[in-house]
Amino acid sequence: MQFNPAEMGIREVYTLMVQLITPRPIAWVSTVSKGGVTNLAPYSFFNGIGANPPSVLFCPVNRRDGSKKHSLLNVLETGEFVVNLVCFDDAEVMVQTSADFEENHSEIDALGIETAASSLVQPPRVASSLAQFECKLLKHIELADGPAGANVVIGEVVMMHVDDSVVDKNVVDISELDNVGRLGGKSYTRTTDNFELERPSVPGKT
Numbered sequence: 053m054q055f056n057p058a059e060m061g062i063r064e065v066y067t068l069m070v071q072l073i074t075p076r077p078i079a080w081v082s083t084v085s086k087g088g089v090t091n092l093a094p095y096s097f098f099n100g101i102g103a104n105p106p107s108v109l110f111c112p113v114n115r116r117d118g119s120k121k122h123s124l125l126n127v128l129e130t131g132e133f134v135v136n137l138v139c140f141d142d143a144e145v146m147v148q149t150s151a152d153f154e155e156n157h158s159e160i161d162a163l164g165i166e167t168a169a170s171s172l173v174q175p176p177r178v179a180s181s182l183a184q185f186e187c188k189l190l191k192h193i194e195l196a197d198g199p200a201g202a203n204v205v206i207g208e209v210v211m212m213h214v215d216d217s218v219v220d221k222n223v224v225d226i227s228e229l230d231n232v233g234r235l236g237g238k239s240y241t242r243t244t245d246n247f248e249l250e251r252p253s254v255p256g257k258t
């Protein structure tokens with residue numbers, strides 16, 4: 053079966069993409085508005101880009117009325133954000149923060165989420181998250197404006213925090229980190245079913 057996005061509605065294209073591009077890591081993005089209101093929302097069109105410069109991206113699409121999401125507005129205003137990784141224990145509260153909270157209404161305050169101060173940026177970190185990236189805006193790319201218009205936010209990672217319980221001499225215990233990933237719709241996955249593969253040194257050899 054093949055699907056031509058040019059002959060499909062935006063919603064249909066979105067649904068197919070989020071079911072196919074799986075599992076997706078989740079950036080639980082904290083920001084602060086110019087007026088000082090904190091914001092926290094999950095974004096699963098998220099990934100690391102590279103280590104030079106240390107960089108990550110997340111992709112807030114515009115709402116159906118064409119308005120930009122609060123996380124994007126805050127990043128554009130202040131140039132700063134924090135990516136909090138989402139462990140299994142935080143999954144339910146993470147989903148709560150995806151509700152359409154009004155501007156100037158903090159998810160962090162409304163849901164009583166405990167935070168910790170960041171070192172180099174204003175947005176706070178989620179205290180229960182086991183790893184966080186403090187980021188400064190490198191680039192905002194607007195691929196389309198209007199309803200569902202796609203945006204890419206690229207941040208330079210200026211500080212990384214990892215809970216002592218999951219790291220030993222730079223080696224992270226992935227099962228202790230217990231990140232969740234997003235599948236399609238309401239489905240999520242855990243990083244508990246793992247397997248290992250050796251990379252070949254030359255083609256065809258292990």
Ligand SMILES: Cc1cc2nc3c(=O)[nH]c(=O)nc-3n(C[C@H](O)[C@H](O)[C@H](O)COP(=O)(O)O)c2cc1C
Pocket residue numbers: 078091092093094095096097098111112113114120121122123124146147149150151152153234
């Ligand atoms: C697990 C999860 C992943 C999400 N990923 C995205 C995403 O990649 N892009 C996006 O625009 N919205 C995504 N959303 C929806 C936003 O979290 C939601 O629109 C939220 O209200 C945005 O908040 P804000 O306006 O405070 O930034 C996701 C929601 C959930 C539950």
